[in-house]
Amino acid sequence: MKEVPLSEIKDDLSRFLREAETQEIIITRHGKPAGILIGFESEEDWFDYRLENDPRFLRRIEQARDSLRAGRGVPLEDLETE
CATH class of the missing domain: 3.40.1620.10 (YefM-like domain)
Known part of the structure; x- marks a missing residue:
């Protein structure tokens, strides 16, 4: 810095x-x-920055984590691949 x-x-x-x-x-x-x-080397960096600082996205991540901690969710091995 x-x-x-x-x-x-x-x-x-x-x-x-x-x-x-x-x-x-x-x-x-x-x-x-x-x-x-803060500068961005690429458009992807800009997209990542926006996601990491979007309160709606952060709220959804926290809700998903809470759901997993509560035992709700699907184990990765149970997912079918297409």
Whole structure:
């Protein structure tokens, strides 16, 4: 993770977007964290990020886990393959 002042980000956003493809960049204002710049190397990375941060998706995952913990579900070996 890298910290960069907002003034530098504004001066060369394209460069920092490229850098953000490989590491998150903390944007600081007056020396204090103010935001984060996250880049995506591919459209798939963008899709993954959206899923990982979608509250509806996260809620569905938690419901599925709760269901499995409660003994509801189908064991993998019982699934038929087509």
